[in-house]
Amino acid sequence: MSGILRTVDLKKYFKAGHNRLLHAVDGVSIEIEEGATLGVVGESGCGKSTLGRLVLGLLPATSGEIYYDGVNILDCGKDEMASCRRRMQIIFQDPYSSLNPRMSVYELISEPLVMNGACKGKKEQLARVIELMNTVGLAERFINSYPHEMDGGRRQRIGVARALALKPQFIVCDEPVSALDVSIQAQVLNLLMDMQEEMGLTYMFITHDLSVVKHISNEIVVMYLGQCVEKAQSKELFRDPKHPYTQALLSAIPQPVPGRFQRDKLLRGEVSDPINPEPGCRFAKRCSHSRPECSAMPITLKERGDGHFVACLLYD
């Protein structure tokens, strides 16, 4: 079994001054099958966006391996990297700040085509831009509009069109719908799923919203402070969340059913400091099941049947 993208013990530490290291991504191993969607879930500061940028080579990794189509992109040459790059794209979170306000829709969507010399001549380029606009459901009349004239949903469609311009295989979607209203969010999610079916795209879908990820993912990775604490098939994870953090995340989502929160299930405290973290389980301080052993040794992901991986001593 070999996926289109595979990471082995991937680490990214940022220098935080005074010889301190911020462990943004700390030993993450994931694998994504071609045509599948991997959901990466966690709260702010868990390292999910850093992971997304690492796998695209937008950030240099501290250590570990990243294989894209069998090539280790961390030690391949410039030319090889360039050809990999063309097949990997990213859709950013905020359609308000990720588009250059001085560029028209035509310029924005044609930029990747120009940069890579993908089209011969202006005519072909125009045709391709219009084709892309049709694909993502942007009316042709917007071709000379500027981002500020459009609403969030349409702007995000420009972002999607830019990502699709070079016919990539793999797209990192970094919170692509978080800045959008629910009715528009559903439109963009459906668009992403249609694109995937039509073009056989592979997605890494980064989000803090478990209900969104449930809809779009085949497999889900739950991250906490740079580490992967649980990994399972989407259905399995929602049916039987094993890690106490996953359970807490699920019960913290306000459900559209009248009633008050179940207070006993609420998490205490806040995410601790990712700078020079202590050994052991990083969630232990907030966990209601924590024992002294939890902080004594590093805790690794172990399979608990049927492709369900958990990093927790409760299941030993």
Next chain:
Amino acid sequence: METQGVTGANEAVLEIRGLETVYRTDDGTVRAVNGIDFSITERETIGLVGETGAGKTTTALSILRLLPERTGRVMAGEILYKGQDLLKKSEEEMRLIRGACISMIFQDPMTALNPILTVGSQILESLEIHNVENKAHEELEARVDELLSLVGIQPGRKHEYPHQFSGGMKQRIVIAIALACEPLLLIADEPTTALDVTIQAQVLVLMDELRTKLGTSMIMITHDLGVVANTCDKVAIMYAGEIVEYGTVNDIFGHGAHHPYTTGLFLAIPNMKEDTRRLRPIDGLMPDPSSLPPGCKFHPRCPSRTEECGIARPYQYERGWHRISCNLFREGFDS
């Protein structure tokens, strides 16, 4: 006002009648709020729900008279706080009402606090402005400590600056400021949207506890139907500056009659319990508030529209608390 007495035992803390607010810009008049009515009684929480541009925040700013001076203007309506029309108050009188009687929690705790003042002095500020009983400085300082422990922050941290606190902690401080003078009415504008889900749950529970303890009424502005279900007694669904459906939390979340927009909103949320792969978005976009469609504002996007929807104001359905503004329920409708 005498009409207030007639309303009955449950006297309204705030009553809004026919409120219309516009923004005058170079590109035309933006009709942000178009004639809304609702009232809040003591200890009640009402949720204002809707998407961007529905007029939720404009409603809140109209109540507190905090609309941008040059552009925002209330064109019609009354905002009665304990029977007195806030729109007729002088700026001086309003200053005494804001913070002491009605206070507001803003969406983004990162920008709501002053970065160069300690959090203690920011809480103290509100207490000093509304210090009608001329309490000594020590008493006010003691109150700051009390407020901080109320929201779950060690009073010893009052000499620290906002950047030394996490997002959830900052929102707790904003809540402490809002509650400092024990207002009768609290307006919370998307208080947890900027927070992580586990922290959101903590903050919502804290707000609920404090509200019960202090007997505060609350307007909860949010786009999240889950938050509404967990915090509110009554709900107003807003669309393009109008309340299209209003009712108790059970009316809105129940299986009875609903405005097509409400139905659409519920269908668009990714459901955690069901296994449908495709989501069902509402077709089209929110109308441009500077050129709103005639008749029902939702009709261009509505799956059950008829010709008359585009002509006149829709029918007002009413059953107890439940109000729906839609022609679907015109005649012979009984669920």
